[in-house]
Amino acid sequence: MTREPTSRTEAPMTVISKQRLALGKAALDQNQSPVTLQRLNQEQFQKFRSFIYDQCGIRIESNKLTLLSNRIRRRLVVGDFVDFDDYYRFLISARGSTELNGxxxxxxxxxxxxxxxxxxxxxxxxxxxxxxxALxxxxxxxxxxxxxxxxCATGAEAYTMGICLAENHYRLNDWSLQILATDISEEALTTARDGVFKERTIDAVNDRQRKRFFTKVPxxxxxxxxxxxxESVQFKQHNLLHRLDARPFxxxxxxxxxxxxxxxxxxKxxxxxxxxxxxDGYLVIGPSEGVYGMLQSLQRVxxxxxxxxxKTPSTPDVKLRKGGAS
Structure with missing residues (x-):
């Protein structure tokens, strides 16, 4: 990634030198890049937690500092950022939208x-x-x-839906069948569109279905x-905190x-x-969603x-508070 220099408040040169020398020495000792040794401090952790929440509503638990450090560190390496602060400043800048998907x-x-x-x-x-x-x-x-x-993540659920419909095609002659699969992650959607999965991902697919719907990669x-x-599934990027511009499902x-x-x-x-x-449409949820008290306007099947x-009543818009990841 090519980036223009970002304006920053310069820390004292002696402090920067000591920090970078320490990281550099540790990296040489372990044959690693200085960036790969960095870990979020608490202040940085809170900033990124709030940013993630504001962008997509995902709450990062307070005990996930190491996990978040490891995941963000990948982007530091890819984008050649100096440290977490450098990366955060870029994310919240006007040019940060170019990095948001990554x-x-x-x-x-x-x-x-x-x-x-x-x-x-x-x-x-x-x-x-x-x-x-019947209807x-x-x-x-x-x-x-x-x-x-x-x-939809990498598309296994959506393709499973496609298999279910295809196996009942004899009952659905002349029907228009549309499957939309959305996710916030462009990387996941790319994998979904490619449609290449490891053996363990399709473990529940039987031999007959494998022969009909898959080919083995040599x-x-x-x-x-x-x-x-x-071709039976349309994949699209979408943030679930926003309303989907589409006809009802x-x-x-x-x-x-x-x-x-x-x-x-x-x-929301x-x-x-x-x-x-x-x-008369149906909503199917997972066993761990934790939304039972939010579905009172629907009939429980x-x-x-x-x-x-x-007759399901409309509800007022839910307004999200900014930085609500505390």
Missing amino acids: FLDAITTNETFFFRTEKQFDWMKDQWLTEQI QRQGKRAPELRIWSAG SSDQWKVRSTLR DLIFIRNVLIYFDEQSKQ VIQNLIRSLAD TPLIYRKSA
């Missing part, structure tokens, strides 16, 4: 698996699809299904999603995402998701599945 990629977790919590996909195939087909035959809905995988433990399945999955948000941010995300649901009624 920063968020570094601090978010994108591990995911095909058919995770498989019972929810069984419900999708056996109950939800059957219900939608269409009764003339109560159009032959169209819109599905959203919110916080001399590796990786599998590539076939083009027919890749019949089914929304949000699983293992909100565990990283504080209560106020969760309320849930509000946006409910607004994006069509009347199971502990992890909720339905929006046409």
